[in-house]
Amino acid sequence: MALKSFLVASLAGLSGASPMLLQREVVTVTETVPSAAAPTATAWDAGAVPQIPIHNSCNATERAQLESGLNDMLTLAAHAKAHILRYGNSSVHYTRWFGNAPSATPIGWYERVLSADRADMLFRCDDPDGNCGLHPDTWAGHWRGENATQETVICPRSFSGIRWSLDAMCGRGYTVANSAGNSFFGTDLLHRVLHVPRISENVVDHFAGDYPEMMELAKTHPEEAVINSDTIQLFAVDVYAYDVAVPGVGCHGEYVAEEPTAAPSSTPAAQSTAAPASSATPSETPSVTDSAPNVSYFSI
Numbered sequence: 001m002a003l004k005s006f007l008v009a010s011l012a013g014l015s016g017a018s019p020m021l022l023q024r025e026v027v028t029v030t031e032t033v034p035s036a037a038a039p040t041a042t043a044w045d046a047g048a049v050p051q052i053p054i055h056n057s058c059n060a061t062e063r064a065q066l067e068s069g070l071n072d073m074l075t076l077a078a079h080a081k082a083h084i085l086r087y088g089n090s091s092v093h094y095t096r097w098f099g100n101a102p103s104a105t106p107i108g109w110y111e112r113v114l115s116a117d118r119a120d121m122l123f124r125c126d127d128p129d130g131n132c133g134l135h136p137d138t139w140a141g142h143w144r145g146e147n148a149t150q151e152t153v154i155c156p157r158s159f160s161g162i163r164w165s166l167d168a169m170c171g172r173g174y175t176v177a178n179s180a181g182n183s184f185f186g187t188d189l190l191h192r193v194l195h196v197p198r199i200s201e202n203v204v205d206h207f208a209g210d211y212p213e214m215m216e217l218a219k220t221h222p223e224e225a226v227i228n229s230d231t232i233q234l235f236a237v238d239v240y241a242y243d244v245a246v247p248g249v250g251c252h253g254e255y256v257a258e259e260p261t262a263a264p265s266s267t268p269a270a271q272s273t274a275a276p277a278s279s280a281t282p283s284e285t286p287s288v289t290d291s292a293p294n295v296s297y298f299s300i
């Protein structure tokens with residue numbers, strides 16, 4: 001039995017009367033509608049794929065580490081979204097990274113990372129394109145690009161201890177401004193899923209990769225900052241560090257330009273291996289080599 005209720009309210013006596021004397025008349029009309037079957041929802045989400053698929057080429061240890069990294073990625077995305085929903089552009093973190101761009105755009109990308117359907121996405125460990133085997137000491141994974149656009153390969157190197165858990169946030173000398181964005185497995189994987197059209201809709205791309213460029217992008221092209229892969233990654237780390245990991249302090253750091261003369265060979269021989277900060281190896285500055293849209297198949 002369905003009921004329709006109409007609530008009709010009218011206010012009378014506005015003219016000249018004191019507010020106390022306002023008369024309010026409320027009429028409720030109830031109409032009975034012939035019974036109909038309760039509507040049933042369509043099976044609108046039949047076949048949904050809510051979890052990111054991991055191929056069985058990842059062994060038990062690799063799968064466990066990958067799942068942990070993906071959970072870190074989701075934690076970063078969820079907090080970034082929550083921070084923006086709470087503060088919008090009144091957050092100094094927001095304006096630092098996204099300038100005066102409307103907040104709905106980055107919220108949307110974090111939401112897609114969190115909740116977009118994962119059909120035909122795949123993380124695999126079997127090196128189908130042979131890249132891990134060719135570059136075992138430098139490649140930690142890659143997007144498969146034209147070979148399988150929704151697929152990401154994770155190489156053994158990713159599982160060898162080069163990627164940190166979010167638990168280490170702000171330790172080991174890490175700063176958002178100076179350290180490699182992919183120090184954390186969660187950030188690395190955020191970068192990787194932003195290559196996958198299922199998540200990125202071929203919109204998120206690489207417009208600026210290093211810190212000064214990203215700061216400049218926020219000021220001069222906020223509409224690109226909100227679709228810049230590295231900005232989306234680093235805003236998430238920045239607010240996670242400040243709000244959650246080391247509350248009220250974070251580890252933004254102050255950007256220090258690299259000495260251009262130090263290591264022309266690009267081998268950071270003099271760098272400590274403890275902190276991934278400020279090295280010039282391609283593995284730590286992936287997006288610099290990633291500047292051309294849609295040709296950056298790997299992020300090392």
Ligand SMILES: *[C@@H]1O[C@H](CO)[C@@H](O)[C@H](O)[C@H]1NC(C)=O
Nearest residue numbers: 088089090095099100101102
């Ligand atoms: C913040 O957003 C409001 C709209 O919600 C807008 O009017 C204002 O200009 C924005 N301020 C900055 C600094 O982006």
Ligand SMILES: *[C@@H]1O[C@H](CO)[C@@H](O)[C@H](O)[C@H]1NC(C)=O
Nearest residue numbers: 129131143144145146147297
């Ligand atoms: C795609 O496959 C070809 C042939 O196996 C390979 O040479 C190429 O490197 C692969 N592309 C990527 C992005 O791995």
Ligand SMILES: *[C@@H]1O[C@H](CO)[C@@H](O)[C@H](O)[C@H]1NC(C)=O
Nearest residue numbers: 059060061062155156157159
């Ligand atoms: C799983 O893969 C890792 C490399 O990522 C390797 O070190 C380990 O031995 C493998 N485990 C088994 C049981 O093969």
